Amino acid sequence: MVSAEATVGVATAEAAGEDRGMSEPIKVAVAGHRGKVGSILAAALAAEPDIEYVGGIARGDDLAEFLHAKRPRAFVDFTRPAEAMHNVLAAVAIGASPVVGTSGLSAADIDKLETACKAKGLGGIVAPNFAIGAVLMIHLAEIAAPHFDAAEVIEMHHATKLDAPSGTALSTAKRLAARRGGKPFSHKKAEKVTLEGTRGGEEGNVAVHSIRLPGFVADQEVIFGLPGQTLTIAHRTTSREAYVPGVLLAIRKVVAEPRFYRGLDELLGLTGD
Ligand SMILES: NC(=O)c1ccc[n+]([C@@H]2O[C@H](COP(=O)([O-])OP(=O)(O)OC[C@H]3O[C@@H](n4cnc5c(N)ncnc54)[C@H](OP(=O)(O)O)[C@@H]3O)[C@@H](O)[C@H]2O)c1
Secondary structure, rough: OOOOOHHHHHHHHHHHHOOOOOOOOEEEEEEEEOOOHHHHHHHHOOOOOOOOEEEEEEEOOOOHHHHHOOOOOOEEEEOOOOHHHHHHHHHOOOOOEEEEEEOOOOOHHHHHHHHHHHHHHHOOOEOOOOOOHHHHHHHHHHHHHHOOOEEEEEEEEOOOOOOOOOOOHHHHHHHHHHOOOOOOOOOOOOOOOOOOOOOEEEOOOEEEEEEEEEOOEEEEEEEEEEEEEEEEEEOOOOHHHHOOOOOOOOHHHHHOOOEEEEEEHHHOOOOOO
């Protein structure tokens, strides 16, 4: 039996909840929840008070049945490029906002996803890098780019990374070159090469170097040079938890407003200057 006092207590707590603007938790699902990043995200989502983690979907699971049963409001995808579009388009079709970290989606894929989100009045995001520090490292490097004669990018990743250089490093070099107002960086080529490849690759006159070693997650530094000085802007990750704050921020933003973002920098308001 519920006493009158207890009933009043519950009513008061509910009223207090309303006063604090408490609302239904955001239902979130993760595709790739057994993967390296997805497993960390699933655990982090389950610990957030304003989020209800409704479960994960793995390769071979029945996606349509999962979406129908769980009805997520946001759908996080950290799978494989060949799988992600199928997953997220199905999620959008049932009204879930996509939060896509999977690398390698084409520009045409992203356009298609944006169109699907718009048609359903949903927000969404595709971000090649959900680490907030990495996005800021690139932004700060873009500010420095016009003021230095030369720049080199060094990226360091875990030994199981399949591609080199990382997409982030390549896009950093392109973005830095684009900030030069038509004046190219100077790029010093070695006059005598005694070991092929040691000056790295080159994009927009920016040398790009890739290190692959166990122990790294995803680090990158940009080193700028001028006579008598260098400036290094470095981002280090110590675990894949690095992606959690950016993904949480993105989930809350895309369910709050029907806007589609291409990159965390856009969501953070760092673009368009
Ligand atoms: N945006 C960012 O900030 C960021 C950061 C890190 C990584 N990434 C990208 O995120 C993706 C995942 O990275 P990871 O390191 O976590 O890779 P991972 O450890 O290989 O995890 C991928 C997971 O997705 C599963 N999967 C494959 N197809 C699926 C499907 N159709 N539905 C559901 N799950 C499926 C895989 O299962 P199987 O093992 O059975 O194939 C695996 O468990 C990669 O594209 C990576 O480049 C992005």
